[in-house]
Amino acid sequence: MNTQYDARLDGEPPRIAQAEVLADLRQALPGMTLLHREEDLRPFECDGLSAYRALPMLVALPETLEQVETLLKRCHALGVPVVTRGAGTGLSGGAMPLSHGVLLVLSRFSRILEIDPDARTARVQPGVRNLAISEAASPYGLYYAPDPSSQIACSIGGNVAENAGGVHCLKYGLTVHNVIRVEVLTIEGEHMTLGSDALDAPGFDLLALFNGSEGMLGVVTEITVKLLPKPETAKVLMASFDDIEKAGDAVGAIIAAGIIPGGLEMMDNLAIRAAEDFIGAGYPVEAEAILLCELDGVEADVDDDCATVRRVLEQAGATDIQLARDEAERALFWAGRKNAFPAVGRMSPDYYCMDGTIPRRELARVLKGIGDLGEEYGLRVANVFHAGDGNMHPLILFDANQPGEFERAEELGSRILELCVEVGGTITGEHGVGREKIHQMCVQFSPGELVTFRAAKAAFDPHGLLNPGKNIPTPARCSEFRLTKSAGDAPAPTQA
C-alpha cells in the first residue's frame, strides 16, 4: 500500500500550519475562493481513483490568471506544495490532494477563448471540457480529435497533463500531437509560452515535455489545439469471434492490409456482457470477443476500405460481421464501448482499471497471462482495449467491503503491469503514473533513468513543490520497494 504520502519515502513535508497558510493566502488573495473547513474539503479528497484519498490542507478556486500567479508565488515563498486539479477524472491519483498542500482547482477556467476556422485552431482555458471543444468547432465543420472515454467530463488541461488518448489515437494521435501551444505558469509564478501558433518553435521542444508531465513541471493556463475537418463519412464494422486470440490476430491483419482505421477497439466476453446489459448496444453476448473497426474519410475510400476489412475479418475467422446501418447505430456501437467502464462497474461493487500498453503481437500471451493471474488471485478481470495501439484496460472486479480484497486487487494490478513490462510494454499508455503506479516506475526504469527524470524535474521545480510524491519515485522509495519485493516475492495467497 502506498496511498498516503510518506515523509520517509516521499520527502520531508514543510512544517507549516493550515491556519498560517490560510492567513497568508487570504491576505494576498482577498477575492479568491479558498476552502478550509473539513466539510468543504471533503468533495476534493480524491480524483477518479477513489481508493486513494486524502484531505487537502486548503482548496483554492481561482477565477483569474493573476490569482493563479499570486497563489503560486505565495506557495513558493512559503514552501507549500501545490497539487493542480482539472476535472478530477484522472485514474492514477495524479490529482490526489496532500494534507500539507494546496489543491489548485482550475474548473472555473471554462471559457473557449477563440475558434479560428481558417487556421483550424481553438484557444481555450484549461478547465474547458474535452467534448465542449468539438461542440464549439462543429458549426465550422471541424472537431478536436483526441476523445478519451471521459470526454464529457475531463478537462483539456488534464488531457495535456496526462497526454490523454482516445479511441481515435491510432490514426489521429494523442493529445501531444494535437496541441500546438500552451501557456504555462511556473512554480515561481513566471509566465511561459510553449510551442506556437506556427508548426514549430525555436529551442527545445518543451511543449512535448509538458504533455504528460502530470502537473509536475508547471500549471497549464491556456491551450491552443489543432482542429480537423470532420471526415466526410465514418462507418463502423463490428466483428464477433469465438476465440480472443483470433480477434487479436485480426487486428494485425487489418494493419498488414495497409489500412489505418479511425478506431480499432476490442472487448472480451465479460466486457461485452456488461456493456450490453447497461447500454443495449446490440452486442453479441455469446461472443468471446468483438472488434469495433471504424473507417473514416472520403466516402469512396471508406467504401473500398470497408470491403477490404470485411474480407480480412472473414479470413481471420470472424463468426459474424455487422456494418452499422446508419449514424444512430454507429453511435450505439460506440456508446457500448465508451461506457464499458461504468458498465463493468455495475457488475461488481468496485472495479480497478489498469492501463498497460504492449506490442500487439504479445496480445494473446498477455490476455492469457491476465486470465491466469485473475484465477490465482480469485478475482474476475474484464478486458476492454484500444487494440489498434496495444493499449489494454484490464478491469479488475472486487469488493472493497471484503477485508483484504482491495489489497488483492491492487497486487493483481501490479502483477499485470509487470507482465506488460516483461513483454516489452509499459505500465501506462494514457492514464499516467500519478500516485498509483509510483512503484512500477522502479520496475520499468533503471536507477540511472530515474536520475535523469529527476534532473528534468529539478530544472523546473528544484524544491519539488509541484505535486510531490507522484510520477517519479524517490531513490528511497525504490530501494524500499526492491527490498520488500525480494523479501516477500510470493504473492498473497487467495482463499477463493
Added chain:
Amino acid sequence: MVTTHDTPHHDIPGHDASEALAERIRRAEAEGTPLRLVGGDTKAFFGRKVQGRTGEAEALSTREHRGITEYDPVELIVSVRAGTPLRELEAALAANGQMLPCEPPHFGDDATVGGMIATGLSGPRRPWAGSVRDFVLGTRIITRQGSEQRFGGQVMKNVAGYDLSRLMVGAQGTLGLITEVSMKVLPLPGASRSLHLDMPLKDALEKLAEWGRQPLPITAAAWLDGALHLRLEGGPSSVAATAERLGGDELLDGFWEALREQRLDFFAAEDPRALWRLSLPHHTPVLEVPGVTVETDVLYDWAGCQRWVRSDADAEAIRSVARQAGGHATCWRGAGGKAVDEPFTPLDPVIEKYHRNLKAQLDPQGIFNPGRLYAAF
C-alpha cells in the same frame, strides 16, 4: 518479428558500437572536454559551430553504431540505431510498403537517423501528417555519465515518466547522444497524384484555407513560380475524384523530393543573399518581408506555414515580421553562404532560463555540442 543485435537485418549491416561511444563520453565527462556529435555531418551548416577548448570541438561519430534492431511491419514500429543511413532505413521500410510519414530531408547521401532526430527537420507532408517528433515513440540516449538509458518505448502509447524522447528531437545533440530511436511508421499511400495549378499567390493562399476545412486528401502544397503545386495521397478513388475536381496539369515526379532537398533553383548556392526560413501559423497572409523585392524571392511550402525567403535585410527586421505574424525566423544560410552567429530566433528570457536549467541538469560540464543551438548553452 526479427530482433537482431549484431547481425544484418533487412540487408542493412548492423553493428553495436554503444560501449565505445559510452566510453568516449565518460572520458569527455572526466576531462570536461566538449564533443561535437556527428552523424553524416550533412546538416553541419545548420546551427552554430561547436567550440572545444581550443578551436572546434573533437568530433564523435555515430556512424559505426548502425542497423535496424527491430522491425515488425504489423506493429507499425521500427527501432533503428542512430548511425544508420536514413536512405537505408527508408529503403527497408519501402520494401515493406511503409514509410516515415514526416518525410525528413537528407541534405546529402550520408544523412543518418540520429541527425534526423537531432535536427528534427520535416518535409513537405509535415502540416498534414506531423513532424519528426510526432513519430518518435522512444529513444535510447547516452547521458553524460556514459550510461545508455531508454525513454519512451517500442509501443504506440506510453506516458510513464517525462517525454524525454521527444525532447531530444530538435535539441541538436545538446542534451545527450542519441543511440537508438523507435518510430511509428505508416503504410505508403494507396495512390498519389501531383498537380500544377497556375494561380496567383493570393488566390492560392485563400484556396488552401478553404480546402483545409474540407476533408481533402492533400499531403503537400507549395506555391512558387506563379503556380500552386499540390500532392494528393490516399485511396485511389478519392485521389482520382479530387484530382478531377481541382483540375490543373500533372506535376513531374521528383518535384517534392527536389523541394525537400533544396535542389530547386530557388535554393541555388550561387545566390549571394541569405536564406531564411519563416515558420508561420496557418492562414498567414502575404507578408512584407524586408529585403524582398519580387514575389519570386519567397517560396511557400507547407501551405504557407513554411516560407523560404531570400533577403539581405537585417536579421532583427526579418524576425520581427515573423514574430508579429505569430511565428519565428531561422537564418538557414548567411549571406554568401557564410555561417551566422545567431541562426535561431533568440529565446524569451524566462524560456531561456529553463533551457539553461535543463542543460545544467543534464549536461553541467557542457560536453554535448555546447553552443550548437545558442551561445548561452
